[in-house]
Amino acid sequence: MRELSRLDRDPNLTKVHLIGHSLGCIVVRHALSLSLPKKMGRVVMLAPPNQGSGRARRLSFIGAWFSPAVAQLTDEERSWVRQLELPNGYEFGVIAGNRDGTARLYETELVGQSDHVSIPSCHTVIMKKPLAAQHTIAFLKSGHFLSQCEVEETARATVLEREAAKKAAKKSRASKKAARKQERVNRRAARKEKREPRPPSGPEAATSLAAH
Structure with missing residues (x-):
């Protein structure tokens, strides 16, 4: 959050685009819900559990003993991630993997998203896929995927x-x-x-x- 504020104050920058993967996308959503950077550009999310994760729900009864954060990321209606509001005025693009067992396609959907695309990939390596990089560049330039x-x-x-x-x-x-x-x-x-x-x-x- 502090880093985002610092970038927003940097006189050498005119736009700040954000790219996140998995839980990092939820961190971005939370940060933007707390503060609205004036120089904020576009946001690209790679395999984000925007609607929560069914896997997190199945593991929540074990994970709750170690970290309450697991319960906040389930696909249940009352989970924190499902209640997190999307800030207005920003362009969000979502890239999902069609072989992702952690964040399934429908779990990556975001109400108010500008664009959504799926590519052949699993969860852990999607950020290394050339096609993901090409889609990301296209969205940051135009607001739409290829x-x-x-x-x-x-x-x-x-x-x-x-x-x-x-x-x-x-x-x-x-x-x-x-x-x-x-x-x-x-x-x-x-x-x-x-x-x-x-x-x-x-x-x-x-x-x-x-x-x-």
């Missing part, structure tokens, strides 16, 4: 870039190999030249011819 057409175009462009990079790397390796080969040829020629006696020249050559 369309299916844009996803396919991006995938094709990525394939072409990789192929071009492979060709460039192959060409570079071939060039280095040719340079090393030429260097070996030059070294052998230099050693051979040192071993072979040089023919006489100048007065020595004239004396040698006179002797013959």
Whole structure:
């Protein structure tokens, strides 16, 4: 919360965008419910349990012994996370994993969200997925995630870039190999030249011819 206030006061910043994962998204929602930063931009949530978590409910009877926070994150209507209000005036984008066993697709939904998209991923690695990064960049720029057409175009462009990079790397390796080969040829020629006696020249050559 203090860091968000500091960023809001920073004269060098005009917008502050936030990206969260899992419980971090709930922390963002709570922070924004307490304070409304003037420079706040857009918010991207990765696999957030916005509607609570069924897994948290199943584990709450055990977790309550260790941390009351577990009970606050269940999918029950009275849980704290279900009662947390969404601040007005902000754009929230939600990226969910379609193989997420911690925050299922419907549990990531947020009333008032600007956009919602699901990608092939589980809960723990969704933030490492290139497609998640591409969707995040698109939302921070435009307030909307990539369309299916844009996803396919991006995938094709990525394939072409990789192929071009492979060709460039192959060409570079071939060039280095040719340079090393030429260097070996030059070294052998230099050693051979040192071993072979040089023919006489100048007065020595004239004396040698006179002797013959």
